Amino acid sequence: MKKTMNASVLGLAHRVFGGVLLAASLGGAMQAALAEEPESKVTGNMSIASDYRFRGFTQTNYGPAMQGGLDWEHRNGLYLGNWNSNVAQDLYNGATLEMDFYGGLKGEWHGLFGTTYDVGAIYYGYPKSGTNPPQNSLLLNNTAYNNTEVYLGLSNGPLSLKVNVATSDYFKMASSLSAPLSTKGTTYVDLGYTQQFLGLVFGAHVGVLGLKNYKQTQFVQASELGTQPLTPTVNDYKLSIGKDFGDNAVVTANYFSTSKRGYFQTDAYGLRSAGKSGLTLGFTKGF
Numbered sequence: 025m026k027k028t029m030n031a032s033v034l035g036l037a038h039r040v041f042g043g044v045l046l047a048a049s050l051g052g053a054m055q056a057a058l059a060e061e062p063e064s065k066v067t068g069n070m071s072i073a074s075d076y077r078f079r080g081f082t083q084t085n086y087g088p089a090m091q092g093g094l095d096w097e098h099r100n101g102l103y104l105g106n107w108n109s110n111v112a113q114d115l116y117n118g119a120t121l122e123m124d125f126y127g128g129l130k131g132e133w134h135g136l137f138g139t140t141y142d143v144g145a146i147y148y149g150y151p152k153s154g155t156n157p158p159q160n161s162l163l164l165n166n167t168a169y170n171n172t173e174v175y176l177g178l179s180n181g182p183l184s185l186k187v188n189v190a191t192s193d194y195f196k197m198a199s200s201l202s203a204p205l206s207t208k209g210t211t212y213v214d215l216g217y218t219q220q221f222l223g224l225v226f227g228a229h230v231g232v233l234g235l236k237n238y239k240q241t242q243f244v245q246a247s248e249l250g251t252q253p254l255t256p257t258v259n260d261y262k263l264s265i266g267k268d269f270g271d272n273a274v275v276t277a278n279y280f281s282t283s284k285r286g287y288f289q290t291d292a293y294g295l296r297s298a299g300k301s302g303l304t305l306g307f308t309k310g311f
Contacts, residue, residue, distance in 0.1 A: 064098040069272075073306040076109050079212060079231055080260025080282040081298040083122070085112040085290045093124075101131040103144075111150070114291035116169045117200070118156035123149045133178070142177035142186070148195070157292070167200040173212075186214040194235065197243070205237035227264040232257055246286035246297040259283040260299070272310030279303050 069092060075082055076089035083089075093107030104127040113120045128144015147170065154168040171194060177186035193199050194207035211234040218227045234257050235243075244251040259282065266276040282299030290296040 061099055064096060066094060066096050067310060068094045069308055069310045071306055071308040073304060075304040077280050077304060079233060080280055081288045082290060083111045101129045103128060112291060116150045117153045117167055117292060119150035119153035119169060121151055123151060139178055139180045145174045147172050167196055169196050171195045182217050182219050184216040188212040201242040203240045203242040205240060207236045209236040210234060225266040229262040231260045246289045247295050248297060249286040254287060258287040274308045276306045277303065
């Protein structure tokens with residue numbers, strides 16, 4: 025569902041970019057350094073991961089993922105990007121690829137003690153979703169998955185807070201199950217903490233998904249848990265440790281857990297829980 029680009033690699037680019045914005049207010053030698061900065065730049069990343077987790081839930085049926093993306097940034101704060109990953113075909117109604125497109129504006133919020141902001145929108149697309157659906161699934165065969173969200177993020181030092189709001193039926197949950205009420209307006213709150221220590225980057229994350237119009241008979245947890253009805257919220261948790269080996273080569277280990285492992289399923293048959301606790305490993309190379 026969502027891009028999970030390595031925070032260490034992208035954070036490096038964001039810190040450099042933030043430094044450019046700060047330099048603009050200083051003058052002197054900093055202004056000279058700013059003049060040498062390009063108006064814009066393009067960066068990229070490629071990753072291998074033992075599992076692709078989105079908001080705590082596997083997107084690859086607990087299997088490996090190949091991922092990569094490109095980002096364009098202007099020194100005035102504008103940015104555009106694309107990120108891609110393989111996904112489980114039975115989960116996205118025949119799609120095997122996720123393609124995310126996003127854009128926004130980021131910079132320093134002056135007067136708020138070094139707080140930076142990031143405001144934008146993201147579209148999650150799944151090519152060929154609905155054209156080759158799994159047989160005998162719970163979904164409508166012609167449902168094409170996608171999702172659009174707007175977001176606002178704030179960060180200060182090691183702390184970050186980001187809120188996403190779905191502007192359409194959340195990943196087509198209602199329409200794919202013939203539920204009468206749309207999940208448009210679903211929210212996701214992401215609270216993060218990162219800290220460098222002894223050459224390592226440690227991170228902690230708590231996320232809270234608030235599902236709009238959750239109380240519909242079509243919305244149930246994985247059948248292995250007895251098809252219990254959904255609750256208004258579900259939490260996910262992550263602890264991470266990473267090592268940057270230089271030249272934007274980063275190795276990470278992440279431990280994921282959720283408050284309700286069966287809130288989402290591994291496929292369209294609704295059998296297995298997608299939010300089981302587990303450890304994932306990954307390698308990311310930025311360029």
